[in-house]
Amino acid sequence: MESVVVGDMNSENDVILNVNNISVKRSGKQVLKDIDFKIKRGEFVGLVGPNGSGKSTLLLTILGELISQQGSVSIYGLQPASNRLYGKIGWVAQAASNLPKDIRITVRELVRLGTVNGKNMFRFSDGGRRKRVNKAIKMVGLEDEQYTDVARLSGGQRQRAVIARALASECEFILLDEPLVGIDREARNTLLKLLDNLCHDGGKTILMVSHDLAAIRQTAHRMIFLEQTIKFDGPSNEFPDLEELAKLRGIGNVHSIYDMEED
Numbered sequence: 001m002e003s004v005v006v007g008d009m010n011s012e013n014d015v016i017l018n019v020n021n022i023s024v025k026r027s028g029k030q031v032l033k034d035i036d037f038k039i040k041r042g043e044f045v046g047l048v049g050p051n052g053s054g055k056s057t058l059l060l061t062i063l064g065e066l067i068s069q070q071g072s073v074s075i076y077g078l079q080p081a082s083n084r085l086y087g088k089i090g091w092v093a094q095a096a097s098n099l100p101k102d103i104r105i106t107v108r109e110l111v112r113l114g115t116v117n118g119k120n121m122f123r124f125s126d127g128g129r130r131k132r133v134n135k136a137i138k139m140v141g142l143e144d145e146q147y148t149d150v151a152r153l154s155g156g157q158r159q160r161a162v163i164a165r166a167l168a169s170e171c172e173f174i175l176l177d178e179p180l181v182g183i184d185r186e187a188r189n190t191l192l193k194l195l196d197n198l199c200h201d202g203g204k205t206i207l208m209v210s211h212d213l214a215a216i217r218q219t220a221h222r223m224i225f226l227e228q229t230i231k232f233d234g235p236s237n238e239f240p241d242l243e244e245l246a247k248l249r250g251i252g253n254v255h256s257i258y259d260m261e262e263d
């Protein structure tokens, strides 16, 4: 597995995300417990785990949407809710491709929304924004579809449009929750390659949740296996096989692992 070196990876300055021993309850139920890890600039981290293991909860806590009972999260040394983080973080939500079907919006309009901020909201012509929109659409390979209604796209194209919206915002740290669901193998590979390139050449940092263990393991540099606590965190090529994974999870029956390979 290749590893990226952007600057000095051992420098504290390169730590983009610091999740410091957090525990999170939802509706009184302990969902995350003692989660502790850091992500450095240029890393592509795959976050995996069975249904209900707390993956989305972890992303929402990193984004400041949920509050931890214990511990802290910092992004670029700031608290998640800090407005100084505005525009630095890109977020592609779970089932992002399930945009409402009745919304009439073209790919280009959707991507352009990613460039809206408090300063430029009422400015209609802005060359900088136009360039960023063009670049983002090109990066995800949707130039031919840019004037097409989002509702007419395939699942994979729609997912790429949502990713382009995040890219157009020129964020540095991108969090994606299950971006591969409902897209075919070819589109999936294109998307993974795009994300990998963003980390290698584009200087972005990615934390991505996926059920597609095989696909994410091939692309991400590092894997985190979450099931209320972190059961594995290390280079993708050291990710445990099914039998080892069953042991880590304290499950005797290896087949119960398959509940996380559903798509």
Ligand SMILES: Nc1ncnc2c1ncn2[C@@H]1O[C@H](COP(=O)(O)OP(=O)(O)OP(=O)(O)O)[C@@H](O)[C@H]1O
Residues within 6 Å of the ligand: 026, 027, 031, 049, 050, 051, 052, 053, 054, 055, 056, 057, 058, 094
């Ligand atoms: N809005 C909510 N209110 C209360 N509990 C919730 C809420 N959303 C999720 N939970 C609970 O938190 C736990 C973790 O859910 P979470 O959505 O983080 O899991 P996940 O790993 O993302 O699962 P999936 O793979 O199905 O997306 C589950 O037990 C779930 O029932």
Ligand SMILES: [Mg+2]
Residues within 6 Å of the ligand: 055, 056, 057, 094, 177
């Ligand atoms: Mg989830």
